[in-house]
Amino acid sequence: MLLDPVVFPVFIAIVAIVILAIFFHFVPFFLWLSAKVSGVHISLIQLFLMRIRNVPPGVIVPSLIEAHKAGLKNITRDNLEAHYMTGGHVQRVVHALVSASKANIDLPFEKATAIDLAGRDVFEAVQTSVNPKVIDTPPVAAVAKNGIQLIAKARVTVRANIHQLVGGAGEDTILARVGEGIVSSIGSAENHEQVLENPDSISKLVLKKGLDAGTAFEILSIDIADIDVGKNIGATLQIDQANADKNIAQAKAEERRAMAIAAEQEMKAKAQEARAEVIQAEAEVPKALAQALRDGHMGFMDYYKLENLKGDTAMRENIGNLTKDGMKDILK
Known part of the structure; x- marks a missing residue:
């Protein structure tokens, strides 16, 4: 089946455009022309192989042109491709090398790439070296x-x-x-x-x-x-130390007071115990007297004399208390 005479030229034009697009994609002709005009020797085959190796010619070729114009003769296409393929920033390295060359700083290409691969901004480092x-x-x-x-x-x-x-x-x-x-x-x-x-x-x-x-x-x-x-x-520390010493002294004083109160309560308890023993002993006296009367060891006259002695003793104690109270009233 023959194509229509009108459709055939259009088809040929579309095919030609597609072929040219593919060609210029894999073979960046204008980059090659720019390098040629700038004095950088690189072939179209090398640019094509860059595409095959997934290395962007748009990064390598401008960097080569910049290095060539700055007079850096030791930078080659292979070096830049290798640095790009290892994850380096090609343009930043070239910028740093050009700045270092203009500032008379000794910066070899290998050192610059090592700094870049270490994660540091080599271009900023060169700028900081020139401008503190x-x-x-x-x-x-x-x-x-x-x-x-x-x-x-x-x-x-x-x-x-x-x-x-x-x-x-x-x-x-x-x-x-x-x-x-x-x-x-x-x-x-x-x-x-x-x-x-x-x-x-x-x-x-x-x-x-x-x-x-x-x-x-x-x-x-x-x-x-x-x-x-x-x-x-210093003053704050002294105040804090003084407060700490005061708190320690108060705690020790409180401890001594608590021990004194405990000792006082213990003595009161012992006094109460002694009084109880005295009362218990006094309660045994009438029993002993009654037993003595029953056994004949004591007569009734002896018992009456004992009662009289107790009454006389109580009277003397009352008189003594009255005398003390009178003296207190006189002194007042």
């Missing part, structure tokens, strides 16, 4: 020897250490070490007035400690931005 970065520390509270608390804020100027970016500690370690140094320097001061008069003494002492050892930064300066007087920690 300022890190503000949070408020750090420390106590001088006289017990006065000081609250200091510092500004740390750091520069990236390219050779220690892989495996080096980050900003958090720098802040922690600077805070520790501030606490140590304030704590060694005899009084807070010395620190307020010479806040730069803190910076000098902290810088001598070499706090940037093992980190990805080099500390250029530490400046005390602000310092305030806080609480009188």
Whole structure:
């Protein structure tokens, strides 16, 4: 079956467009032309093979052009492809290498790719190496020897250490070490007035400690931005200690009072017991007298004499009590 003379040219045009679309997708002709014009030697077959290897030519070719224009001769297509296939950020690495070259910083391609694969922003590291970065520390509270608390804020100027970016500690370690140094320097001061008069003494002492050892930064300066007087920690501790001593003394006094009350109650109980024994003994006296009368060991006259003696004793006791009361009235 022959195609209609009108439909056939349209069909040919559609097929040609599809073929061209496929061709330009797998063979980025315009990227090759851009590289050729820029002086980068790369063939259409290599661009086609990039597509087959799932490496985007739109990333590799512009990076090669940028490196070539910046005069970086040691960067090859294979190196960039290998870095991309290992999960690296090709454009960021090339930007960093160009910036390092312009700033006369020794940064080999292998070192830059290692930094990038370690998860650090190598381009930002180069920028920080050229333009130092300022890190503000949070408020750090420390106590001088006289017990006065000081609250200091510092500004740390750091520069990236390219050779220690892989495996080096980050900003958090720098802040922690600077805070520790501030606490140590304030704590060694005899009084807070010395620190307020010479806040730069803190910076000098902290810088001598070499706090940037093992980190990805080099500390250029530490400046005390602000310092305030806080609480009188020494007085507060003394008050707390005095209150604790008072509470201990009160507890011991309460313990002694409780023991004294217990001893008093025990003595009262013993006195009551003794009175009970006396009453019990007195109750036996009439029985003994009656038994003596029955047995003939005592006569009635002896019993009457005994009763008279008891009555005379009671009368004397009453007279003595009246005399004491009279004397009290006279003294009043």
